Amino acid sequence: MSDEELVSLRGITKSFGAVRSLDGVDLTLRRGEVLGLVGDNGAGKSTLMKVLSGALRHDSGEIRINGRPVSFTSPADARRERIGIVYQDLALCDTLDVASNLFLGREPKRGPFVDRGKMHRAAAETLSTLHVRVKSTYQEIGQLSGGQRQAVAIARAVSFDPAVLILDEPTAALAVAEVRQVLRMIAEVAARGVGVILITHRLQDLFEVCDRITVMYEGRSVEDEAVADLDIETLVAMITRANSEEAA
Numbered sequence: 001m002s003d004e005e006l007v008s009l010r011g012i013t014k015s016f017g018a019v020r021s022l023d024g025v026d027l028t029l030r031r032g033e034v035l036g037l038v039g040d041n042g043a044g045k046s047t048l049m050k051v052l053s054g055a056l057r058h059d060s061g062e063i064r065i066n067g068r069p070v071s072f073t074s075p076a077d078a079r080r081e082r083i084g085i086v087y088q089d090l091a092l093c094d095t096l097d098v099a100s101n102l103f104l105g106r107e108p109k110r111g112p113f114v115d116r117g118k119m120h121r122a123a124a125e126t127l128s129t130l131h132v133r134v135k136s137t138y139q140e141i142g143q144l145s146g147g148q149r150q151a152v153a154i155a156r157a158v159s160f161d162p163a164v165l166i167l168d169e170p171t172a173a174l175a176v177a178e179v180r181q182v183l184r185m186i187a188e189v190a191a192r193g194v195g196v197i198l199i200t201h202r203l204q205d206l207f208e209v210c211d212r213i214t215v216m217y218e219g220r221s222v223e224d225e226a227v228a229d230l231d232i233e234t235l236v237a238m239i240t241r242a243n244s245e246e247a248a
């Protein structure tokens, strides 16, 4: 096994009652790599990433981080292994300002009080290193555009210094220019050595930022290809299993 393997998932299964959502999934992520994770609705992408981020326990199979087998019983366990995830619904607090959202739960303190000046300076610095533009860190999240909100959610995850960053459909609801900004952020984070897993149905985005693509179909990982060896028609055929004998 390559020592560059940051994440290795082997034979992951997960059932919800009679529904088998994951049926022996393999996935590999290397350092500094952007991996696209694609598949039809219900293929099991989000479920797999919930397993990797400790939000769900799998039934069988192995998770290795840096070659070491791990067992997650909670998201806190996964965070300790420096696995960060941004869910599609973002989990930001609309009525708080940008800086408070970035530092929610770990605000810089001066004695018993939040050091607001310090928090806003740190927020401005974090955003500027990621080239995220907001008018002010004092703006309420609810006033931001969808793209700015997404950027703040990613910046928050990045500020925890993850080794692995999982983004579940970060561009689904965004306008063109906002998509550009999120893709730029992804490239920038990967350039720092973070392994990024990007779930998206926008296949054209994959060709811009991904190094490799893993395709899921009905709870299984069915393809794993370098982007350089793929084109969009081939990828669509892989996702729909158009050329496969296994296709229903």
Ligand SMILES: Nc1ncnc2c1ncn2[C@@H]1O[C@H](COP(=O)(O)OP(=O)(O)OP(=O)(O)O)[C@@H](O)[C@H]1O
Binding pocket: 016, 019, 020, 021, 039, 040, 041, 042, 043, 044, 045, 046, 047, 048
């Ligand atoms: N908590 C749950 N209870 C029961 N079934 C679930 C649960 N979570 C997911 N599933 C089922 O597992 C399967 C995979 O769902 P999942 O959300 O992982 O798909 P997905 O690939 O992320 O799809 P999409 O692209 O639509 O987001 C689906 O059939 C879904 O109904």
Ligand SMILES: [Mg+2]
Binding pocket: 045, 046, 047
């Ligand atoms: Mg999903």
